[in-house]
Structure formats: C-alpha cells, structure tokens
Amino acid sequence: MTLKTDSLGDQCLLLVTDTSQLTRAKAVGQQYQLNYEFISSADFRLKQLKKRFSSYSYLLILGTEGFEFCDTTQQTAGAIKSDFLSGQFSHRLRTTGIKQELLAKAVGIKAGERPRILDATAGLGRDGFLLASFGCTVTMIERHPIIALLLADGLSRALIDPSLSFIVKNNIEFYQAEAIEYMAGLELHNKPDVVYLDPMFPQQKSSAKVKKEMQLFRIAAAGHTDAPGLLKSALQCAAKRVVVKRPLQGPAILGEVPSFQIKGVSTRYDIYLVTTQLTPETRHFSV
C-alpha cells in the first residue's frame, strides 16, 4: 500500500458529514486532487462506510470535529486524527509533569532552560506539543500531505481551546516540508538548540490505538527510508543536541554513535551531543 503524496485521487475519498464544511471540503479536494462526497452524519457508521467505499483504500472524513483518516482495508481499526483536546494524549498533557517526562530530560529541559526545538518528524504532533506545553518553542515539520493536513487541523482546534491556545499561539510553528531540505535552508541564526527525530519504529507489539497510527506512518513512509540522512542533517543543524526516539531494544540509527541514552519502559532516547568547538559547516560524519 503506497499513499502517493502527489496525487491521491485514485486511492482516497474525501467524505463530508457536515454541510457547513462543504466549501472547505471543495478546497481540500482540489488541493489534494481528491473526489469528495457528502454523507449525512446520520449515516455515519465507520464500519459500514469502509464497506460502502471499499473501492478506495482510504477515507478522509471531514465533520464538525475536523479531519479523520481511515484505511478501508482494516475493518476493525478506528479513524485517526490529530487530537490535543481529548483522549489519552490530552490526559497525558494535563497530568504529566516535566520531571516525569523522559522526553523533557532527553531534550535538556532544566530549571530556567527551555531549548528551541525543531521537531523534524512531527507526525500527529504529540511529542512536539508536549514539549511546547513545557515552555519550549517548537517548530514542527511534517512532509506527508495527509498527515500534515491532520496535524494542521489538530493545531487549529487546539488554537480555539482556552486551555491550549496559549501554547499553540506562542510556542508552536508548523510547516509542511521535507525536513532535510528545511534544515539545509536554515540560516545560522535560526538553527534550533535541539533537533528531535522520531522516525518510523520497526513493527512492534502494542495497543490497537498505537497500531492504527503506526500503520498510517508506515503508509506515509513507504519508499522513504532516510533515517541516517535525517540524523546527518540534524547533526549539522542542531546547536546543542539531537535526540532520537527509538524502541527500547531497537538499534540506533546507522551512522554516529549516541553520546548517551535515556531508557523508558518501551522507548529509548538516543542523545547526540553536538561538539561546541565545531561549527555546523566543519563537522564530519561517517554515515
């Protein structure tokens, strides 16, 4: 299954369940070359819709709660969205303190120190949002158009939520871009302190919710296996460190050896400290 990034028209159908969203649907349909159809929200039963539109591999559904994405070939999997307002992530956002979050430690958050972070593989934006909620300024980069659409939609809903709008307005910027190109184009004074990478995990056993999201990332990653290239670019871009999220037992990304690791229950962070004596231009790598 390959989700084409240029033209999605033959694989993905845009379904609109709310008449007030028809203008938006038309614009998105044109931008992504997607056919779109209106279905009444009374007819909205995900399982039935998957069967009814099974000639498409994917459905992008636009309703009152924004965009959701689903794979019609996976009958039992639910729809995926970028959501900072409810569910498991929102709970994590409201209840986890900086001290408990290994990610905060990994990026070098300390009392009075909030690094500027480039989240070069933003996905649905959870890790980047968490870091922004801790007071870091975070630039999120996502290359896949559908995932970028879901993320932009999640951020725009967070922007109108009274408890989250401050974070989005003040601490987050988001670009749909290829991160290697984006990093290469940054002027020296705009380089982040930290580049954070969460490239595709290898197949793993996990909850159904994680599985369906990983499946979307896997579709998006089809044909792109550039983790070593991303690491190389990140090391040239970061002023202080590069942090890579890996499965606990997974191998480090090929190339440089991490300076140290921080291990959690199922996840590990590989931290590559950037040598201060070297400028990004003079650093050399053995990838």
Ligand SMILES: C[S@@+](CC[C@H](N)C(=O)[O-])C[C@H]1O[C@@H](n2cnc3c(N)ncnc32)[C@H](O)[C@@H]1O
């Ligand atoms: C595992 S997901 C990241 C999940 C994310 N940390 C989160 O919290 O939702 C990896 C994402 O990185 C994106 N990606 C991979 N390589 C990229 C690149 N070179 N430039 C931009 N995005 C990239 C993929 O499209 C995918 O959405």
